[in-house]
Amino acid sequence: MTSQDQYRLAVDIGGTFTDVAIADNNGAICATAKTPTTPSDPTSGALDGTRIVLRELGIGIEQVTAFVHGTTLATNALIERRGAVVAGITTEGFRDILEIAYERRYSQYDINIDKPDLIVPRSRCFTVPERMNVHGDILTPLDETSIDRLLTEIDASGATALAICLLHSYANPVHEQRLRDLITARRPEIFVSLSSDVSPEAREFERLCTTVANAYIQPLMATYLAQFAKTFAKEGLRCPILMMTSGGGMTTIETAQRLPIRLVESGPSGGAVLAARVAQNTGLDRVLSFDIGGTTAKLCLIDDYAPQTSRNFEIARAARFIKGSGMPVRIPVVEMIEIGAGGGSIASVDSLDRITVGPQSAGSEPGPAAFARGGVDATVTDADVSLGYIDPDRFAEGRLRIDTGAADKALLHSIGNALGLSPTASARGVSQIVDENMASAGRMHAVESGKELAGRTMIAFGGNGPLHATRVARRAGIKRILIPLDPGVGSAVGFLDAPVSFELVRSHYSRLNTLNLSAINALFETMVTDAKTVVQSGAPDEALQVQRTAFMRYHGQGHEIEITLPDRTLTESDKASLQDMFEEAYSAQFSRPVPGMSIEILNWSVLVSTLSKPSSEAEQPPQSRSIEPSETREIQCDVTGNQISAAIIPRSILQPGDHLKGPALIVEPQTTTLVSSDFEVSVDGFLNLVLVRKEEQ
Numbered sequence: 001m002t003s004q005d006q007y008r009l010a011v012d013i014g015g016t017f018t019d020v021a022i023a024d025n026n027g028a029i030c031a032t033a034k035t036p037t038t039p040s041d042p043t044s045g046a047l048d049g050t051r052i053v054l055r056e057l058g059i060g061i062e063q064v065t066a067f068v069h070g071t072t073l074a075t076n077a078l079i080e081r082r083g084a085v086v087a088g089i090t091t092e093g094f095r096d097i098l099e100i101a102y103e104r105r106y107s108q109y110d111i112n113i114d115k116p117d118l119i120v121p122r123s124r125c126f127t128v129p130e131r132m133n134v135h136g137d138i139l140t141p142l143d144e145t146s147i148d149r150l151l152t153e154i155d156a157s158g159a160t161a162l163a164i165c166l167l168h169s170y171a172n173p174v175h176e177q178r179l180r181d182l183i184t185a186r187r188p189e190i191f192v193s194l195s196s197d198v199s200p201e202a203r204e205f206e207r208l209c210t211t212v213a214n215a216y217i218q219p220l221m222a223t224y225l226a227q228f229a230k231t232f233a234k235e236g237l238r239c240p241i242l243m244m245t246s247g248g249g250m251t252t253i254e255t256a257q258r259l260p261i262r263l264v265e266s267g268p269s270g271g272a273v274l275a276a277r278v279a280q281n282t283g284l285d286r287v288l289s290f291d292i293g294g295t296t297a298k299l300c301l302i303d304d305y306a307p308q309t310s311r312n313f314e315i316a317r318a319a320r321f322i323k324g325s326g327m328p329v330r331i332p333v334v335e336m337i338e339i340g341a342g343g344g345s346i347a348s349v350d351s352l353d354r355i356t357v358g359p360q361s362a363g364s365e366p367g368p369a370a371f372a373r374g375g376v377d378a379t380v381t382d383a384d385v386s387l388g389y390i391d392p393d394r395f396a397e398g399r400l401r402i403d404t405g406a407a408d409k410a411l412l413h414s415i416g417n418a419l420g421l422s423p424t425a426s427a428r429g430v431s432q433i434v435d436e437n438m439a440s441a442g443r444m445h446a447v448e449s450g451k452e453l454a455g456r457t458m459i460a461f462g463g464n465g466p467l468h469a470t471r472v473a474r475r476a477g478i479k480r481i482l483i484p485l486d487p488g489v490g491s492a493v494g495f496l497d498a499p500v501s502f503e504l505v506r507s508h509y510s511r512l513n514t515l516n517l518s519a520i521n522a523l524f525e526t527m528v529t530d531a532k533t534v535v536q537s538g539a540p541d542e543a544l545q546v547q548r549t550a551f552m553r554y555h556g557q558g559h560e561i562e563i564t565l566p567d568r569t570l571t572e573s574d575k576a577s578l579q580d581m582f583e584e585a586y587s588a589q590f591s592r593p594v595p596g597m598s599i600e601i602l603n604w605s606v607l608v609s610t611l612s613k614p615s616s617e618a619e620q621p622p623q624s625r626s627i628e629p630s631e632t633r634e635i636q637c638d639v640t641g642n643q644i645s646a647a648i649i650p651r652s653i654l655q656p657g658d659h660l661k662g663p664a665l666i667v668e669p670q671t672t673t674l675v676s677s678d679f680e681v682s683v684d685g686f687l688n689l690v691l692v693r694k695e696e697q
Helices: 042-057 073-079 144-157 174-186 204-235 253-258 266-282 380-386 404-419 423-448 465-476 487-495 517-538 574-590
Strands: 007-013 017-024 029-036 064-071 086-091 125-128 138-140 161-165 191-194 241-244 250-252 286-292 297-303 313-315 327-329 337-339 345-349 355-361 457-461 480-483 501-511 544-554 561-565 599-610 632-636 643-650 658-661 664-668 671-675 679-683 689-693
Touching: 007 042, 007 266, 007 487, 017 042, 017 487, 029 042, 029 487, 042 204, 064 266, 064 487, 073 204, 073 313, 086 144, 086 204, 125 144, 144 174, 161 174, 161 204, 174 191, 191 204, 204 241, 204 253, 204 327, 241 253, 241 266, 250 253, 250 501, 250 517, 253 517, 266 286, 266 297, 266 457, 266 487, 286 423, 286 465, 297 423, 337 423, 345 380, 345 404, 345 423, 355 423, 380 404, 380 423, 404 423, 423 465, 423 632, 457 465, 457 487, 465 480, 465 487, 465 671, 465 689, 487 671, 501 517, 517 544, 517 599, 544 574, 561 574, 574 599, 671 679, 671 689
Parallel strands: 007 064, 064 241, 086 125, 086 161, 161 191, 286 457, 457 480, 643 664
Antiparallel strands: 007 017, 017 029, 241 250, 286 297, 297 337, 313 327, 345 355, 480 689, 501 599, 544 561, 544 599, 632 643, 658 679, 664 671, 679 689
16 A cells, blocks of 8 residues: 555544544545434444545545544533442542532532532442552551452442542552452452542542543443444454544543543544644634534634643533532643533523523434424524525535524524514524623633733634634624634544644652752653653654653642753753743743742653644735625625625635635535625635634725
8 A cells, every 4th residue: 555545534523413534645634524423323423424535535444544533422421420330439537538629619609509510429439448648658558358348338339430549649559559459350340440540640639530530431431432443443444543632632542441531622622733733834823713513612722833731620510600610630631611502502591581592402313403303492503594604505515404494493482482583583692692602701711811812813613613703703802713624624634633642740749949850850751651652552653752841839839830841851950940940930920929939849741742743835825816706695694683695605616815705605515604794705825714804904
């Protein structure tokens, strides 16, 4: 097989649609497909999409030499509480870690507050006699005679998965490992997650929550991933399957089966990778990634071509926008805000006669009413159909029939009858509410990050991103939008640009002035070796890069700042450099350093990844050419609310240098870009659509 015969395939299984993209050996996207997700058997929808793109190219699956998969299955299982029955095992005397949590309320004055559901009730929290100190020294040996009693309690609880989180096991995991071996020898059918594997960091509450979440979804994900791999192997796939992680990298399917918690933001992180790549190619150093699918809208800030990242993430918040109301997990994650505002988000009228949208979604079964698959509730997609923004004859390459009458009927049933509005007025109300929700989420995310949206370029993609981009941008104060190629399957395209990577974090507390460099260098050596082992199993022949990080703070503070370290053995002279780098970073975030305060380091991390691809070169646009439409369509103007005529332009005919004024609908196989009447659009050298508010011209 020649290099020209080799292809790379990406499959992204979302809550509503499954996206597939295939690229040739040079990275050019050759074919894409969007098929409805099949909730009862997600692999089936993935296989359908794969067969479509292979058939379009006229090749067999044996010519696929790289396969990347991302899925929302882990996230949905956690949100919908469809995981295993989990029991927790902690050190004797620490049974109530989950009950105590942070010892504070996330909403101080809410007398009807709902506590986060942390999966494991106190009745399934068990303990064992043992004790480590903060340095990993054994204070009390593990009492192996307590195993019989422990197994009796586990059996009585009905648990099928265990989360073992012993005190200070991040410093010395031998008790956790021995406990696992004793349990699995007698109960081999039980899945066991160790905190020293899942999240080997200080802070017992977050470490236990992360381990519980991993244990909760491990049986489901291990079974699903094994079946997924088996199905595609039977289809003829010969290459290994790599999994997209929440941190924007890829890992092996074996690692994903062991640590499925790292898949919780698998699909959305691919979209952030795409936006960062587009930003790098076009030289945009401050952008907002805007990804709307069928179920959710995801927004991510990207500065200097890198998505904003975090090591803290909350699952299933009891209060949608309030920090602390969800289950905290500590994993590497692309930091974004995600709200229930996708194409399938259901619209209704509340008790105060207000239109509300989401977070409930019609999903793919039955889907929006306009899909004519049994849906009766009005959704965002139904509103877009009623407003004329979706052309029924061009939707989803003809694989889904659009019923405009069903959309109008659902809008009248869900909104119009309650408020005395026509279907069109109801649709406009739904559109305004959902667009404002998304703009508000973007503003909130920026403020929480100490940044602002003004001056940023929005990079919009996903099945509904280009359709809502101008409407959301106007409300968010953004003047410029970029729509990349193949935006409808943007996350899947992003998978193909992601590096194979793995990040490890270890806790090793020390004051900077008394730092034991020999111990830290030995720790780094072990971490680099372990991380390289994982990465090389997925990319055995590729060159690797290593990034080392120290998590530093002033003594007595509760949170750390990440400081990048040189990839080499640390020496005594590095202590002064570390202090300078920390104080510079601290000053950038808090205006000034704190003189006279000692500095301490809690955690150390290593990120090993394959090398990033160089930036692409754009084609030089020829002389500007104004596009004259040959077809128009009546739509509801999103600026004035009047009925207007919009140009319909197939994206496939556009070339670098082309431009036109809104209103217009630029149609392509998996999505439509709405060019509002107050925007103009041009095509750059990468064939991106660049939309700019006319008042800025």
